[in-house]
Amino acid sequence: MNRRSFLTAVVLTGSLALTACGSSEDGEAYTPDPEALQIYSSQHDNVTKAWAEAFTKKTGIKTQVRQGKDASMGHQIVEEGDRSPADVFLTENSPAMTLVDSAGLLAPVDAATLQAIPKDRRPSSQTWTAIAARSTVLVYNPDKISEDELPTSLMDLQRPEWKDRWGCGASGADFQAIVAGMLADQGEEKTTAWLEALKDGARIYQNNIATMKAVNAGEVPVGVMYHYYWYRDQAGTKEGSGSTKLHYFKNEDPGAFVSLSGGGVLKSSDKAEQAQQFLAYVTSPEGQQVLVDSGSMEYAVAEGVDSDPALPPLDSLEAPPVDPFGLSSEKVTELMTDAGIL
Numbered sequence: 001m002n003r004r005s006f007l008t009a010v011v012l013t014g015s016l017a018l019t020a021c022g023s024s025e026d027g028e029a030y031t032p033d034p035e036a037l038q039i040y041s042s043q044h045d046n047v048t049k050a051w052a053e054a055f056t057k058k059t060g061i062k063t064q065v066r067q068g069k070d071a072s073m074g075h076q077i078v079e080e081g082d083r084s085p086a087d088v089f090l091t092e093n094s095p096a097m098t099l100v101d102s103a104g105l106l107a108p109v110d111a112a113t114l115q116a117i118p119k120d121r122r123p124s125s126q127t128w129t130a131i132a133a134r135s136t137v138l139v140y141n142p143d144k145i146s147e148d149e150l151p152t153s154l155m156d157l158q159r160p161e162w163k164d165r166w167g168c169g170a171s172g173a174d175f176q177a178i179v180a181g182m183l184a185d186q187g188e189e190k191t192t193a194w195l196e197a198l199k200d201g202a203r204i205y206q207n208n209i210a211t212m213k214a215v216n217a218g219e220v221p222v223g224v225m226y227h228y229y230w231y232r233d234q235a236g237t238k239e240g241s242g243s244t245k246l247h248y249f250k251n252e253d254p255g256a257f258v259s260l261s262g263g264g265v266l267k268s269s270d271k272a273e274q275a276q277q278f279l280a281y282v283t284s285p286e287g288q289q290v291l292v293d294s295g296s297m298e299y300a301v302a303e304g305v306d307s308d309p310a311l312p313p314l315d316s317l318e319a320p321p322v323d324p325f326g327l328s329s330e331k332v333t334e335l336m337t338d339a340g341i342l
Contacts, residue, residue: 154255
C-alpha cells in the first residue's frame with residue numbers, strides 16, 4: 001500500500017470506526033434521538049449549539065448535535081450513505097461539503113433560503129449554501145519584518161528568499177481549504193510547485209493558533225492562517241497575537257481566498273421539511289445574528305446582515321472568484337501527500 005492509499009484508508013477507517021461504535025468526537029457514546037433533528041456539524045461547537053438552541057426555542061423542533069471534524073465527518077456521512085442518521089450537515093470549510101455533495105447525498109436547498117445568500121457566496125450546485133465565511137490572511141511580526149517587505153502574493157512564498165521564514169498549519173482542514181482555493185484558481189501545476197516549496201521552505205505548525213503564536217514569539221516573521229483567530233485573541237488577552245499585525249493580500253490573489261462554511265440537507269432525511277426549516281433559520285437575519293453574537297468573529301454571509309464591526313467588510317477583501325462547488329479535498333490530499341507534506 002502506498003502512502004496516499006494508506007492515508008485514505010486511515011481516514012476511512014476512522015470514520016467507519018465512528019460509525020460502528022456510535023461515538024462522538026470526544027469518544028463518548030452517541031445515540032441518535034429518533035425524535036430529534038440530527039445535526040452533524042464540524043462548525044464551531046459553540047456556534048452550532050447556539051443555532052440549535054435558538055431554533056428549538058423558536059420552532060419547538062427538538063435538535064441533537066453530533067460534533068466532528070470536516071474530513072472525518074464528511075467521509076462518515078459518505079460511508080453511511082442512505083443509512084445516515086444525519087438530517088443536516090454543517091461544515092467549517094466547503095471541501096467536506098463538496099465531498100458529500102459529489103456522492104449525490106444532498107437534497108436541493110429551498111429556493112427562498114438560497115435567495116438570502118448572494119450568488120458569489122453559494123455553490124453553483126445549489127445543493128448547499130454558505131452559512132458563514134472566513135478569510136485567508138498573512139499574520140506578521142513587525143519586529144521581524146517591515147510592511148514594505150511583505151509578499152505581494154501568497155504565491156511569492158515559494159521563492160528562495162522566504163525559505164524558513166514562514167509558517168502554517170498544513171495538516172489542518174483550514175489550510176487545506178486554502179490550498180483547494182489555490183488549486184481551483186491557479187491550476188494543478190502552479191499549486192504543485194507551491195506545495196513543493198512549502199515542504200522544503202516552511203515551518204509546519206499544528207494549527208492556525210500555533211502558527212499565530214509562533215509569529216508572535218518571533219520564530220518566523222510571517223504565517224498563513226484564517227483571520228478570526230487573530231481577532232478573537234485581540235478581543236481577549238492578546239496573549240497569542242500582541243506582537244503581530246494582519247496583512248490582507250486582496251486583488252483576487254490566492255492569498256485573499258475566502259472559505260465558506262456550508263450547510264446542507266441530506267437527501268435521506270426523514271425530517272426533510274424540518275431540516276430545510278433549520279437551514280432557512282441559520283441563513284436568516286436572526287440566525288446570522290446568532291453567529292455574530294457568538295464571538296466566533298466569522299463573517300455573516302446573508303444579504304443585509306453586518307458582521308462584527310472590528311472586521312473589514314467581506315466585500316472589501318477582493319477574494320478570487322472561485323466556485324466553492326469545485327473545491328476538492330480529495331485532490332488536495334493527493335497533492336499534499338505527493339509533495340511529502342502529509
